[in-house]
Amino acid sequence: MTPGTPFLCVDLQRLLANLDRTAAWSAEHGLALRPHAKTHKSPALGRLQLERGAVGLTVATVGEAELFADHGVTDVFIAYPLWLDAARATRVARLADRVRLTFGVDSIESAQQSGRLLRGVPVGVLVEVDSGQHRTGVAPHEVHRVAGAALDAGLSLDGIFTFPGHSYGPGAGGPVAADEARALGHAASTLALAGHRALVVSGGSTPSLAATHSEALTEVRPGVYVFGDAQQWELGTCSPEEIALTCCATVVSRSGGRFVVDAGSKILGADRPAWASGFGRLLDLPDARVVHLSEHHAVVERSGTPPPPLGDRVRLVPNHVCSAVNLVDTLYVQGDADLETWQVAARGRNS
Amino acid sequence: MTPGTPFLCVDLQRLLANLDRTAAWSAEHGLALRPHAKTHKSPALGRLQLERGAVGLTVATVGEAELFADHGVTDVFIAYPLWLDAARATRVARLADRVRLTFGVDSIESAQQSGRLLRGVPVGVLVEVDSGQHRTGVAPHEVHRVAGAALDAGLSLDGIFTFPGHSYGPGAGGPVAADEARALGHAASTLALAGHRALVVSGGSTPSLAATHSEALTEVRPGVYVFGDAQQWELGTCSPEEIALTCCATVVSRSGGRFVVDAGSKILGADRPAWASGFGRLLDLPDARVVHLSEHHAVVERSGTPPPPLGDRVRLVPNHVCSAVNLVDTLYVQGDADLETWQVAARGRNS
Numbered sequence: 001m002t003p004g005t006p007f008l009c010v011d012l013q014r015l016l017a018n019l020d021r022t023a024a025w026s027a028e029h030g031l032a033l034r035p036h037a038k039t040h041k042s043p044a045l046g047r048l049q050l051e052r053g054a055v056g057l058t059v060a061t062v063g064e065a066e067l068f069a070d071h072g073v074t075d076v077f078i079a080y081p082l083w084l085d086a087a088r089a090t091r092v093a094r095l096a097d098r099v100r101l102t103f104g105v106d107s108i109e110s111a112q113q114s115g116r117l118l119r120g121v122p123v124g125v126l127v128e129v130d131s132g133q134h135r136t137g138v139a140p141h142e143v144h145r146v147a148g149a150a151l152d153a154g155l156s157l158d159g160i161f162t163f164p165g166h167s168y169g170p171g172a173g174g175p176v177a178a179d180e181a182r183a184l185g186h187a188a189s190t191l192a193l194a195g196h197r198a199l200v201v202s203g204g205s206t207p208s209l210a211a212t213h214s215e216a217l218t219e220v221r222p223g224v225y226v227f228g229d230a231q232q233w234e235l236g237t238c239s240p241e242e243i244a245l246t247c248c249a250t251v252v253s254r255s256g257g258r259f260v261v262d263a264g265s266k267i268l269g270a271d272r273p274a275w276a277s278g279f280g281r282l283l284d285l286p287d288a289r290v291v292h293l294s295e296h297h298a299v300v301e302r303s304g305t306p307p308p309p310l311g312d313r314v315r316l317v318p319n320h321v322c323s324a325v326n327l328v329d330t331l332y333v334q335g336d337a338d339l340e341t342w343q344v345a346a347r348g349r350n351s
Numbered sequence: 352m353t354p355g356t357p358f359l360c361v362d363l364q365r366l367l368a369n370l371d372r373t374a375a376w377s378a379e380h381g382l383a384l385r386p387h388a389k390t391h392k393s394p395a396l397g398r399l400q401l402e403r404g405a406v407g408l409t410v411a412t413v414g415e416a417e418l419f420a421d422h423g424v425t426d427v428f429i430a431y432p433l434w435l436d437a438a439r440a441t442r443v444a445r446l447a448d449r450v451r452l453t454f455g456v457d458s459i460e461s462a463q464q465s466g467r468l469l470r471g472v473p474v475g476v477l478v479e480v481d482s483g484q485h486r487t488g489v490a491p492h493e494v495h496r497v498a499g500a501a502l503d504a505g506l507s508l509d510g511i512f513t514f515p516g517h518s519y520g521p522g523a524g525g526p527v528a529a530d531e532a533r534a535l536g537h538a539a540s541t542l543a544l545a546g547h548r549a550l551v552v553s554g555g556s557t558p559s560l561a562a563t564h565s566e567a568l569t570e571v572r573p574g575v576y577v578f579g580d581a582q583q584w585e586l587g588t589c590s591p592e593e594i595a596l597t598c599c600a601t602v603v604s605r606s607g608g609r610f611v612v613d614a615g616s617k618i619l620g621a622d623r624p625a626w627a628s629g630f631g632r633l634l635d636l637p638d639a640r641v642v643h644l645s646e647h648h649a650v651v652e653r654s655g656t657p658p659p660p661l662g663d664r665v666r667l668v669p670n671h672v673c674s675a676v677n678l679v680d681t682l683y684v685q686g687d688a689d690l691e692t693w694q695v696a697a698r699g700r701n702s
Contacts (some may be wrong), residue, residue: 004413004439004702036445037644040420060647061356080647083603083613083662088355106604135648136611174352252434253457253487260396260487266677267701270621294516295389295673296411296431296701297486310460313436322646326617327677329699347575348680350618350647 001230002339005250005313006263007327010111010342013337015226016245017050017337022209023052029214032200034058034077036223039322041346042331043071045226054255056167058221063349070097076104077202079161079221081128082137089117096123102158102200104128106137110283115153124158125150126200131183133165140186144194151196159200160187167208172236180204181213208266229321230281231273239304245331246283246315247324249309255347259307263316263344264296266300269323276319283315290316326340353690356601356664357605357614359679363686365595366577367399373560373576374403380565385409385428385553387574390533390673392697393682396420396577404420407451409572414700420450422696428553429454430572432479432513434461437656440468447474453509455479457488459500472585477551483527484516491537495545502547510569511538518559521586521626525562532564556586557603559644579684580672581632583626596682597634597666598675599645600649602659610658614667615647620674634666641667648660653685 009162023178027035036058046057046068056075061155065076076095080102083091095101096118101126106128114125138146145338147157162183167176180203188198204212204220206217212220223252224231227245228238241343265279270293272279278289285302300307306312318324325331328345333340377384386400387409397408397419405424410416416427427446432455432686435443446452447469456462457479465476478497481488489497513534518527531554539549555563556569563571563699575582578596579589600614615632621644623630629640643650649667651658659665669675676682677698684691 004436004442006701081604081611083601085601085662086357092353107661110603113662114512130606134607135645135650136606136645138606157401250434250436251462253432255481255487255489256485260432262431263701265620265622265674266699269616270671270674271616272621272622272623292486295677296485299486310458311436311464320621323616326646327699327701348617348678350357350614350678 002140002191003332006247006267008267008324008331009161009248009333010333011244012333018226018228018242020277022222025201028140029054029212030212031217032219034219034221035226036079036221037064037068037346039223039226040325041344042342043068043345044342045081046071046073061349061351062088062095063351064346065095067346067349069095075097075100079163080104081110082106082114083147084114084117085092086117089106092123093118095122101324102126104161105146105150108146111146111155111349112147112153115150117155118299120137124156126159126161126202128161129160129165129183129187131203132179133163135165137162139177140183141190144189147191148194157196159198159202160184160191160202161202163201164205164208167205168231168273171209173235173237177211177213178206180208181216185216186338192331206232207224210247224321230317230319231276233281233317235278240283240286243283243317245321246317251310251312251314254307254310255306257300258299261298261300261314261316262296263298264294265326266295267324268293268298268316268318269320269327271320280319281317283317285314291294354683357598357618359618359675359682360597361682361684362595363684364645365593367579369579369593369595370403373573377571378404380563382563382565383570384566385572386577387569387572388415388419388697390574391676392695393655393693394419394696395693396450397424401497408653412700412702413439413446414702415697416446416452417442418697420446420561420698424450426451428477430514431455431477432457432461432521433465435465435468437468443474443561444472447472453477456497457500460499462497462501462506463504463520466501466506467631472506475507477512477553480511480513480534480538482513482554483530484514488513491516491534492541494538495547497547498542504505508547510549510553511535511542511668512551512553515550515554515556515559519624520581524558524586524588528562528564531559532567538568551694557583558586575672578672581668581670584632584668585627591634594634594668596672597668600665600667600682602661602663602665605658605661608658609650609652612649612651612665612667613647616630616633617646618675619644619649619667619669620678622671622674628696630683632668634668636665
């Protein structure tokens with residue numbers, strides 16, 4: 001049975017095509033694929049990625065790692081500079097008993113603290129490198145200090161990673177992939193000069209993926225590629241025909257050429273980068289824009305065309321699909337047969 | 352036991368003071384108070400509002416109404432221009448058997464459709480008036496057309512309502528309260544000329560509340576006043592000492608004078624109006640700003656002061672508290688004694 005609007009709907013054919021395409025691309029380029037599961041938070045989808053050759057999953061939090069471990073995933077990288085206190089260290093240690101676990105460090109202090117609290121725990125760390133986003137991570141020429149502190153603290157050093165998040169901007173994919181390669185290359189040399197080796201050199205983001213300098217990396221961690229979203233559409237990273245997740249919504253109000261649908265920021269998310277043309281797009285009305293978004297209203301403008309009738313259903317494309325998925329417990333999956341449901345089992349696992 | 356960061360924490364003393372202050376203000380001004388429960392989505396908090404004289408609750412969706420009805424609330428207004436299909440009409444009819452139920456209409460078509468599908472159901476409607484936000488609602492001089500259609504369709508007409516949402520801007524509270532009074536007054540006269548009476552004339556928003564023209568309204572529906580948030584702080588609607596909900600987060604990374612805490616848009620929400628000074632504030636560091644927000648990172652700048660040590664806990668104030676609360680299942684409530692937990696039981700009830 002079709003649920004009441006608004007709900008998030010997955011086009012299974014498109015999703016599988018997206019998974020296959022990126023799996024094939026990674027294999028061709030000799031890169032391990034470790035998709036970021038924060039995008040979908042769904043064990044059913046993680047399984048499809050692993051079946052297609054993904055070496056493991058990436059997550060952002062210990063809670064997400066626990067959830068995917070509960071669902072049988074055996075290799076998890078927490079791509080985040082964790083700060084461990086005693087309680088979180090206990091959780092990490094329990095996880096490391098069940099799965100092959102790695103996590104990020106980006107300071108001498110966090111390496112030392114982690115080493116102290118995880119003595120004897122079979123866990124690896126990757127040092128985070130800042131490749132230009134200037135969020136977290138150390139400068140490439142300082143990576144050996146953190147790596148050294150980690151080794152001195154008794155941790156196992158698996159390698160280095162970066163998130164080239166400044167790829168989220170018009171025309172940024174190519175230049176940022178070059179930044180990523182330069183930063184990781186510099187960091188790997190810095191490590192080598194200090195006598196350490198990075199087995200894993202991990203990067204990747206959906207907007208920069210196609211431009212990745214594959215010789216500089218061993219692994220990529222894209223997330224959004226599974227569904228696509230309005231940001232990727234506007235960046236040219238995916239075509240509208242590749243977008244595999246939409247929010248099904250009902251037209252509830254109309255006036256002055258604009259119309260309002262019953263999906264707002266509480267199902268689409270409120271992400272709205274300065275370069276985006278609005279708060280989301282409509283898959284079947286590419287000239288329409290969500291010009292105003294409140295919690296349960298998306299106000300849509302479409303120049304020169306009368307608005308659709310009240311009661312019509314439309315398919316909205318969220319700006320940032322990770323945020324939208326994290327607002328629901330269930331994804332409705334449309335394949336050949338009836339609607340199937342997938343649980344967003346890691347929704348809200350922020351800690 | 353204190354949970355791992357990030358988590359949302361309620362200061363019970365401040366919350367109760369906020370509830371008491373607005374209850375007293377409403378009583379003094381002769382206005383019924385029907386708080387919008389979309390802000391907290393928590394039966395425990397709704398109960399505190401009703402105990403302090405609220406005449407009922409406001410919600411945004413049928414799902415929220417069902418949830419509060421399940422928890423014993425007996426009078427619910429769905430302040431939304433519902434478009435009913437057969438399935439939603441069945442849910443509305445079942446609800447109307449359990450509670451005193453009213454909902455919004457803002458078109459002749461929706462009034463007719465609702466009347467057709469709810470024949471004999473004891474439910475009242477309020478016609479939504481556009482007081483200047485230009486989102487939903489009809490112009491004041493057209494309200495009688497929708498009211499007439501509702502009555503012709505066999506619905507019971509309870510009155511009119513508006514949401515003066517354009518109050519969310521610097522200095523807008525006073526002028527927008529005047530817009531609200533003018534629009535509702537005009538709409539009530541239009542109705543009277545057509546021979547109809549509005550028993551309920553409902554308005555109110557947290558930023559415009561203090562400036563409400565109480566003679567023009569019978570009821571107010573503020574939501575955010577229970578907690579306050581960074582938007583209200585920056586609009587001057589609440590002081591930092593009145594903010595009753597914060598996100599407790601840990602400093603995980605530092606560089607270049609900035610620091611990063613482990614709370615991002617997946618617990619704070621991504622709301623960021625153009626007039627806001629950032630993506631959120633820090634309650635104890637009023638000169639700090641969240642300058643960049645990703646899903647699990649808030650990047651904080653604070654000029655001229657060294658960043659706090661790694662591992663320190665800070666209290667973030669979300670820009671828009673309704674969005675933050677809707678991202679968690681549990682609120683941690685700090686009163687005199689131990690941490691209590693409240694369930695955000697209506698979280699995600701978008702439909």
